[in-house]
Amino acid sequence: MPTKRSHSTARLLFASNLRRARLQCRLSQEGLAELSELHRTYVGSVERGERNVSIDNMERLAKAVGWELRDLLSPMDGE
Amino acid sequence: MPTKRSHSTARLLFASNLRRARLQCRLSQEGLAELSELHRTYVGSVERGERNVSIDNMERLAKAVGWELRDLLSPMDGE
Numbered sequence: 001m002p003t004k005r006s007h008s009t010a011r012l013l014f015a016s017n018l019r020r021a022r023l024q025c026r027l028s029q030e031g032l033a034e035l036s037e038l039h040r041t042y043v044g045s046v047e048r049g050e051r052n053v054s055i056d057n058m059e060r061l062a063k064a065v066g067w068e069l070r071d072l073l074s075p076m077d078g079e
Numbered sequence: 080m081p082t083k084r085s086h087s088t089a090r091l092l093f094a095s096n097l098r099r100a101r102l103q104c105r106l107s108q109e110g111l112a113e114l115s116e117l118h119r120t121y122v123g124s125v126e127r128g129e130r131n132v133s134i135d136n137m138e139r140l141a142k143a144v145g146w147e148l149r150d151l152l153s154p155m156d157g158e
Contacts (some may be wrong), residue, residue: 010138010148052133059089069089071153 010073014058015049017072021065022047035064089152093137094128096151100144101126114143 022032029047033040038057045051046061053061062069101111104131112119117136124130132140141148151155 008135008138010134010141014134052135054129054131054133055089055093055137056087059087060132062089068152070149073147073149073152 011052012049012077014053015047016071017067017074017076018061018065019047021067021072022074027066029066032061032064036060090131091128092133093151094126094153096146096153096155097140097144098126099155100146100151104144106144111140111143115139 003005022029025032027035029043030040033043036057038060042051043061044058046053058072062072064076065072101108104111106114108122109119112122114135115122115136117139121130124131125136137151138148141151144151
């Protein structure tokens with residue numbers, strides 16, 4: 001099981017931005033999983049910040065939602 | 080052995096920016112490894128784009144060189 005402890009800032013930022021980007025695309029987690037060729041439960045756990053996601057998978061997810069990876073690691077306005 | 084094939088754009092960008100940031104700090108790979116509490120050979124392989132580095136380790140490396148992680152994933156001027 002992924003641990004709930006010691007989530008990094010970067011993880012949580014990526015998680016919340018990925019979710020935001022996915023919803024902007026009106027994609028379900030399943031739709032995003034299909035586009036990025038990752039598993040639905042994996043995408044869900046990334047969005048909860050539970051996964052120490054790798055740079056290759058971060059890039060696949062960024063491409064799937066049409067964002068630059070660096071923007072998925074930038075704080076959003078009002079946060 | 081890490082494969083040389085299929086290096087992602089993000090990996091190579093992170094690799095070259097990390098190296099640039101390290102040199103700006105006048106740090107050796109060994110010095111960066113110590114600061115980030117990672118192994119020297121691991122840092123070297125990340126800088127060569129051989130590792131599918133995780134977000135937690137990317138964050139440690141970014142903190143060690145004093146950069147924002149998003150900036151380590153941004154193309155530099157002239158590239």
